[in-house]
Amino acid sequence: MGEVELRHLATMVAVVEEGTFGRAAVRLGYTQSTISQQVAALEKAVGGVLFERPGGPRPVRLTPLGAVVLEQGQGVLAKADELTEAVDRFKAGDGRIDIGTFQSVSNVILPSVIRRLRDERPACEIRLTEVPADPQLGRLDLLFYDRPIVGDLEVVKLIDDPYLLVARPGDFPDGPVALKHLDDQPMVGCHLPCDQVWLDQLVAAAGVRPRVVFRSPGNETILSMVRAGLGWAVLPRLALHGSGTRYDDRLAIHELRPAPSRGIYLHWAATASRSPLAERAIAIATEIAAEVSAEAGAGYHVGDADVYRGEAPLDE
Structure with a gap:
């Protein structure tokens, strides 16, 4: 034929x-x-x-x-x-985009990114994938993660995300808390790969070894255990920003000194030409991250007290 x-x-x-x-x-x-x-x-x-x-x-x-x-x-x-x-x-710009994400980004940054994309391009198709502990870009167009991923990728750091101490009111005076106060203390943690970031930084910075008495992948469960008095928690600011703790009078949020921190990174393939939709998503994510960073940096309040801002950490 x-x-x-x-x-x-x-x-x-x-x-x-x-x-x-x-x-x-x-x-x-x-x-x-x-x-x-x-x-x-x-x-x-x-x-x-x-x-x-x-x-x-x-x-x-x-x-x-x-x-x-x-x-x-x-x-x-x-x-x-x-x-x-x-x-x-x-x-x-009305095609399909596949995005890899994780809990903090899914709760705080990504909803605003999706809303703006939908407003601008109502016909676009957006598919989300929860990334594992050792993520790979694979067929994803964009991938959010809290560490840079090695590979033939382009990476932009969206936000610095410090870890904060979550305790109950009265456990510490208002203001930052020195890392040494966490040594051998009961802590409520996330799954080990997530906790390992701040645990390693604590050990390296101050030789501090907390005792993790319970783990949960859900931030709300961790906060519930802190409210119940099971232990304290160390969570990134972005996770707390999306959890409603700002005005929770059953919790007190403190800066840690020295302050462990992580970054939020956005990845995409370095060798692939990006679609107009992916290009716009990257731009919007960068804008949203800047807005979130400015808002989250304003402080967490319990009642009338700004509990993690202070002149000097406790007994540093």
């Missing part, structure tokens, strides 16, 4: 729907001889006659081969239309 062109298939469909070569020519804006030439080219490509031509004003009829070519050709044309639409949507 020879090469079949989409325009020849479209001409065949028009002839079938209009009934004659003449009416198909009017519909497509061609001359009747052009219609005849295109049908002849298609018949040559498939190696057989597609239409029975009774002549005169009587409508043409499909041959058995023509029926097969019509059925398959309509599917090919539909796929071509889908391809054209997908390319147009891609160029307009």
